[in-house]
Amino acid sequence: MKNDTLVSFEGVVKRFGEFVAVQRMDFEIAKGEFLAIMGSSGCGKTTTLRMLAGLEAPTEGVIRLSGKPINHLPTWSRDTPMVWQSLALFPFLNVRENVEFALKMRGVGKSERRRRAEQWLDRMQIPEFAERNIAQLSGGQRQRVALARSLVVEPEILLLDEPLSALDAALKVRMQSVLKNLQRETGITFVYVTHSQSEAFSMADRVVIMSRGKIEQIGTPQEIYRAPRTRFVADFLGSSNIFTGKVTGADTSGVALDTPAGLLHLASAGGPARPQIGREATLTVLDTKTNLALEAPSGRVNAVRVRMIGEEFVGATATIYLETAKGQEIRVQKGHDELASLPLEIGQELVAWWAHEDGHLVTEG
Ligand code: ATP
8 A cells, every 4th residue: 555545445346136336446546636436327436436435335355544444334433534425405404504514513613613614605606605595506506515515524535426417518617627626725535426528537636437347447537548448448438549450460669450441550659568469459549649631641650541421510629520441430530720621521532540659559358
């Protein structure tokens, strides 16, 4: 265990009867870290968080908090304060009373409770709502009250389960920066469950990607985006073109893959492990690193003949959808300027190309 480790999961398994909700999990959360747990519905995110909160006991393995096993300790009897951010505010209490509630339960005196609650309402920029009923608040204001209510006890960890899912898109983005700033300023460890890539990647220091009860990858958003470890992760993120084929060459200078899109090459720097000749392997290349041209450029590049099948514009960026002769979809994402010289019409024959160095080999699956 490292010095700054606050939480560790060691061989943690959770079964409900025969059903394995969480397979052997080993990972650590550092003090002051913003960790997002991300994955599609039913992959075990909430179960993982509930085990950390003490709301479920692991079937196997140990969860440690500051080095001490906490598997069977309910949340309230732990040394380290950990708070579950629930959006269920008490409707019969006003905003200030909601924020004061946990302090009252801890026996904090009236004037001190009020002082601390008001401090948090100020910090969340909602001091004018102190006397309001919960029913009279907007979704974003309720969010801020819920955060103030959780943070007023100055926990060491805050556990958040899809806290922004009910908000509209613009508010979501605003609350993401509120959350990120709060986490930075307070230094409180945040463990944040979401199925949203944009939430996880914009706020978290590290992201855990889960699929079917298993951790597929843990890393910084950059690491995961640039180098997905498994085919699942590359598919899930949806930001890479993916080619699977047989390895026909592998040496210090690189790897060659025979794929339905043609023979593709990868510089040795593209992947950590050298694959075996004859085995299947998967190459990914970011859609932002995939280029378009009328003719393949010379040099150490991969070139795939494609036909344009669609386009999409979001702000200054265009996504061009293409198809190989064998029906594989390829996406290219570029700024408008970079595509300006090309005849971009549906049905146009083009070449999608990328440098050998820009490919990446997934190491598993
Ligand atoms: P979502 O994004 O839909 O909330 P999730 O990733 O948070 O999904 P979990 O709630 O952790 O998923 O559930 C993981 C799996 O465990 C699901 O298949 C779920 O049906 C199952 N599960 C969760 N709790 C129980 C329970 N108490 N008894 C039986 N099965 C359960």
